[in-house]
Amino acid sequence: MSNLLSLLVETADPRPEYLAKVLGVKQDEVERELAELRDSKTILGWMPILNPEKSASEEVRAVIEVKISPEREGGFDRMALRISRFEEVESCYLMSGGYDLLVFVTGKTLNEVAAFISERLATIEGVLSTATHFLLRPYKERKQMLVEDGLLEEKPPVSP
Numbered sequence: 001m002s003n004l005l006s007l008l009v010e011t012a013d014p015r016p017e018y019l020a021k022v023l024g025v026k027q028d029e030v031e032r033e034l035a036e037l038r039d040s041k042t043i044l045g046w047m048p049i050l051n052p053e054k055s056a057s058e059e060v061r062a063v064i065e066v067k068i069s070p071e072r073e074g075g076f077d078r079m080a081l082r083i084s085r086f087e088e089v090e091s092c093y094l095m096s097g098g099y100d101l102l103v104f105v106t107g108k109t110l111n112e113v114a115a116f117i118s119e120r121l122a123t124i125e126g127v128l129s130t131a132t133h134f135l136l137r138p139y140k141e142r143k144q145m146l147v148e149d150g151l152l153e154e155k156p157p158v159s160p
Contacts, residue, residue: 004033005042014046051146052138059106061090062113064121065099065131076100079126088116099131110134 003023008014011022016034020027037043050057068079076094080101084092091104103121107113113134122130138146 002033004030005037008043012046012049049141049144053146059108060110060113061135062105062107062117063133063135064101064103064105064117065095065133066101066103066121067128067130068100069126069128070100071126079124082124083121086116086120088113 004019007019007022011018013019014034016027016030019034020030023030034043052059066083068076070076071078080092080094083089083101083103088105088107089103090106091102093102094100095102105113105116107116114132117130117132121127140146
């Protein structure tokens with residue numbers, strides 16, 4: 001990974017003037033490398049990391065373990081791509097272990113996510129089973145702490 005890519009991953013600051021200063025190179029060199037990284041689809045976009053407890057986000061997130069039957073000549077890829085195309089699907093990964101795909105889903109309400117899973121995902125031919133886990137509280141996202149030490153409500157110790 002280039003120094004520029006490492007810095008982008010660490011800081012998530014895409015400003016060429018900032019990157020050039022930190023790397024000790026000319027801004028036009030950074031702009032040229034950024035263009036190459038976009039053209040090669042190494043960099044696909046920029047996403048902010050939001051703290052759901054501080055932003056106005058009321059979305060419901062779930063992680064779904066999906067067991068699928070691999071297709072002849074398509075293996076797991078065709079099914080994974082089909083599932084990935086749903087608007088509700090945030091991320092989809094092929095996994096090793098007790099299930100085949102790990103799917104992250106978002107929706108406005110718990111019922112909306114549950115309906116997506118039971119009516120659209122689980123009914124796809126080749127989906128053998130699903131196990132859904134709703135995310136309750138985030139603590140860390142993409143190496144960023146979302147809850148600071150000491151800010152959680154302290155509960156008094158329980159005594160017998």
